[in-house]
Amino acid sequence: MIQLQHVSKQFKRSRADRKKYGTAFDDAVQDVSFHCPKGATLGLIGPNGAGKTTLLRMIAAMMQPTTGTISVAGKSCATHSASIRQQMGFMTTNTQLYEFLTADETVNFYGRINQVDESTLAQRKDELFSLLDIHAFADKRLATLSTGMKQKVNIARTLIHDPKILLLDEPTTGLDVIASRHITDLIQHSKANQRTVIFSTHRFNEVKLLCDDIVVMNHGRLSYHGRFNDFERNTVGATLEEKFIHQLEVQG
Amino acid sequence: MNIVRLLCYKDFKMLARDRSTMITLILFPLMMGPLGLGFEYLMVHLVQHQAKKEIHIGVVGLNHAPTLYYLLRSDTQLILHTDINEADIQRQINDKSIQVALVIPETFTTDTQQMKTSTIQLYFKTKGGTGDLPIRHIKQLLTLFKGMQNTQRLGALQLTEAQLSAVKIEQQDLASKEERSGKMAGMFLPMLLFFNCLFICMAVALEMGVGEKEKKTLETLLSLPIQRIKLLGAKFIVLFSVALWAPCATLATIVLVFMFPPDFIPAHIIQFSEPLLRPQVIIIMVLLMLPIAAFFALLMLLISLWSKTIAQGSAYMSLLTVSIMSMMLIPVIFSIDLNGFTAMIPVLNVLIACREVTAGTITALPLVIVLLSSLALIAATITIASKIMLKEHIIFAP
Numbered sequence: 001m002i003q004l005q006h007v008s009k010q011f012k013r014s015r016a017d018r019k020k021y022g023t024a025f026d027d028a029v030q031d032v033s034f035h036c037p038k039g040a041t042l043g044l045i046g047p048n049g050a051g052k053t054t055l056l057r058m059i060a061a062m063m064q065p066t067t068g069t070i071s072v073a074g075k076s077c078a079t080h081s082a083s084i085r086q087q088m089g090f091m092t093t094n095t096q097l098y099e100f101l102t103a104d105e106t107v108n109f110y111g112r113i114n115q116v117d118e119s120t121l122a123q124r125k126d127e128l129f130s131l132l133d134i135h136a137f138a139d140k141r142l143a144t145l146s147t148g149m150k151q152k153v154n155i156a157r158t159l160i161h162d163p164k165i166l167l168l169d170e171p172t173t174g175l176d177v178i179a180s181r182h183i184t185d186l187i188q189h190s191k192a193n194q195r196t197v198i199f200s201t202h203r204f205n206e207v208k209l210l211c212d213d214i215v216v217m218n219h220g221r222l223s224y225h226g227r228f229n230d231f232e233r234n235t236v237g238a239t240l241e242e243k244f245i246h247q248l249e250v251q252g
Numbered sequence: 253m254n255i256v257r258l259l260c261y262k263d264f265k266m267l268a269r270d271r272s273t274m275i276t277l278i279l280f281p282l283m284m285g286p287l288g289l290g291f292e293y294l295m296v297h298l299v300q301h302q303a304k305k306e307i308h309i310g311v312v313g314l315n316h317a318p319t320l321y322y323l324l325r326s327d328t329q330l331i332l333h334t335d336i337n338e339a340d341i342q343r344q345i346n347d348k349s350i351q352v353a354l355v356i357p358e359t360f361t362t363d364t365q366q367m368k369t370s371t372i373q374l375y376f377k378t379k380g381g382t383g384d385l386p387i388r389h390i391k392q393l394l395t396l397f398k399g400m401q402n403t404q405r406l407g408a409l410q411l412t413e414a415q416l417s418a419v420k421i422e423q424q425d426l427a428s429k430e431e432r433s434g435k436m437a438g439m440f441l442p443m444l445l446f447f448n449c450l451f452i453c454m455a456v457a458l459e460m461g462v463g464e465k466e467k468k469t470l471e472t473l474l475s476l477p478i479q480r481i482k483l484l485g486a487k488f489i490v491l492f493s494v495a496l497w498a499p500c501a502t503l504a505t506i507v508l509v510f511m512f513p514p515d516f517i518p519a520h521i522i523q524f525s526e527p528l529l530r531p532q533v534i535i536i537m538v539l540l541m542l543p544i545a546a547f548f549a550l551l552m553l554l555i556s557l558w559s560k561t562i563a564q565g566s567a568y569m570s571l572l573t574v575s576i577m578s579m580m581l582i583p584v585i586f587s588i589d590l591n592g593f594t595a596m597i598p599v600l601n602v603l604i605a606c607r608e609v610t611a612g613t614i615t616a617l618p619l620v621i622v623l624l625s626s627l628a629l630i631a632a633t634i635t636i637a638s639k640i641m642l643k644e645h646i647i648f649a650p
Contacts, residue, residue, distance in 0.1 A: 011644070011645050054630050057648070060475050062648075063473055063644050064644075082477040083390055086477040094469055095469070096469055098262070098266055101265065101266065113476045114476060115477070143375060167475075
């Protein structure tokens with residue numbers, strides 16, 4: 001479904017950073033290759049600055065790799081970015097919504113931008129609002145809603161066009177237990193609906209609960225890619241955290 | 253629905269629901285006319301009030317100049333303080349027991365009789381504005397007194413004023429009354445319109461660019477199947493609309509105020525505004541505001557998208573606004589005319605053109621050059637803005 005081949009991403013450093021680091025470019029992602037099959041849930045783990053967000057943005061066709069290729073369902077992200085983005089639902093850390101719109105208007109806006117026709121939009125909105133219990137506050141402006149309610153609206157707007165692929169960048173960071181639960185429910189629901197999900201996280205309980213495959217990133221490089229069960233079985237360490245740290249140490 | 257229309261609709265809806273932005277957007281330009289009126293009313297009222305107010309004047313040696321004494325005493329606005337001495341004048345003016353003081357020398361009568369120049373000292377403290385009206389009043393009285401004394405002396409010498417005046421200069425300003433008042437009106441009005449346009453653009457652009465970056469809603473938009481140029485286009489359309497609204501609404505309220513002027517507005521102010529009521533002036537002014545609104549909208553959007561934080565964005569925008577406002581003073585100070593060269597200097601050309609329009613001295617060719625050079629400027633700014641929109645390290649920063 002999603003294929004990355006020797007993907008690298010370089011950013012030009014600012015003048016201040018050039019002096020600080022001594023190099024003109026920041027290698028955010030270096031030579032990463034992996035494949036995520038259709039319907040799989042892949043967890044992207046790694047310390048801060050490992051390149052997870054950049055990698056997700058490149059998969060979402062929002063950024064172009066400096067070298068290497070990314071293809072989604074056989075189509076290159078470089079040449080088919082708009083049609084690839086239409087198949088995806090993207091949610092990032094602390095994504096905020098438009099506070100002056102209501103839940104209903106927000107979901108309508110994202111549905112129409114994704115070119116969902118009006119009758120399908122109404123039907124899917126109704127389904128999602130029922131599934132996520134949004135009906136009660138659908139006409140309220142988002143500024144007046146709680147974090148949990150907003151998170152539900154965020155999920156609804158991500159799923160409104162029934163994306164085949166979900167890309168979630170640390171979706172539970174900063175959320176309380178209940179709001180996090182909405183996200184894990186979303187991933188499980190997507191799994192059940194044969195969606196391909198790639199999500200980055202720092203929470204190992206989520207990895208254990210949700211992931212089929214994992215990719216461990218460190219300093220922009222791929223440190224591990226494989227089945228989660230194999231990682232759990234074969235890596236040294238008593239807990240998942242220890243295994244993860246061991247994996248990073250192996251790479252140096 | 254068309255993507256650009258959807259994006260514009262969303263932004264317009266957000267603007268309409270943001271109370272603080274709406275207050276700025278609607279009240280700020282619409283209040284310009286009434287605010288100007290209020291200020292004018294206040295000025296007229298203050299001047300009238302000052303004109304009726306008692307003026308406490310200390311006079312030392314009043315008995316040496318009887319004519320001046322009768323002149324001062326006949327003025328009902330003056331309260332004379334004759335019991336002061338010269339050494340006390342500064343203290344009395346400082347503690348406000350008197351506003352002005354005159355010191356008439358003991359030799360005044362003999363000096364006058366001997367056809368010598370006698371010096372009367374006038375003490376006052378400049379306050380500025382309407383605070384100086386009492387001083388002006390006394391100066392007028394003294395000028396009258398001086399005239400009376402001179403006439404008396406000329407009479408004694410059996411001379412006429414014409415015999416003392418060898419050369420008389422008559423001034424003939426060839427600029428028509430309309431041209432003069434048009435140049436005055438055209439000097440300040442565009443500055444007001446430009447300022448409103450910049451200010452409104454700044455308020456809205458911050459939220460639409462860097463505001464969306466900070467809230468990560470821009471990232472969500474970029475993850476949707478939208479071409480970035482369309483996203484930029486939609487934001488530009490919204491910002492251009494509000495940028496054009498601000499000067500047009502300001503102009504409309506000012507025109508309305510002068511179409512139906514209240515009684516208290518002095519005749520010279522109404523005469524000053526006459527050029528603004530000519531339909532062709534209003535049409536050309538709006539036409540000139542089109543490229544300016546587009547340029548300011550693009551410029552502010554560009555800065556907003558380029559900035560990393562709202563604070564950084566507002567700092568850059570404020571700096572730009574101050575620079576543009578300072579630039580606007582150039583044609584006022586140096587009285588630059590519109591010619592082939594000045595018609596190509598961005599922003600300044602529209603400012604000078606506005607002045608020429610209100611004065612009724614603009615010709616077609618410079619106007620066309622102004623519009624064409626403004627269009628070229630807009631094209632250049634659009635190119636830069638669309639390039640910025642493609643720069644990943646800018647759009648995804650911080």
